[in-house]
Amino acid sequence: MYRSCRTGTKETDLLLGGFARLHVPSFTAEQLERYEDLLMRNSDQDLLAWATGQEPAPAEFDHDVMRLLRRFRYEPDAGDIAR
Numbered sequence: 875m876y877r878s879c880r881t882g883t884k885e886t887d888l889l890l891g892g893f894a895r896l897h898v899p900s901f902t903a904e905q906l907e908r909y910e911d912l913l914m915r916n917s918d919q920d921l922l923a924w925a926t927g928q929e930p931a932p933a934e935f936d937h938d939v940m941r942l943l944r945r946f947r948y949e950p951d952a953g954d955i956a957r
Contacts (some may be wrong), residue, residue: 877910889925892951893946901939908939 878894879887890913901909912921912935924931925943 892948917926
């Protein structure tokens, strides 16, 4: 969860932080491994481009977690506005 909110750019922090709060608690162990792999092996600029559809994700990262991320739409809540 921490890495989702501290990627390097505010835009990616907000997107991934909101996504993680919504989806990570219900991830299977395999989905969590795929999500952690996304965070650890890619730059925040790449993740943002893939999530927003500006660029296609490489085949190795085009999986169920990436599809969830692409469908996710960030909506600020009071916790995000206060930061």
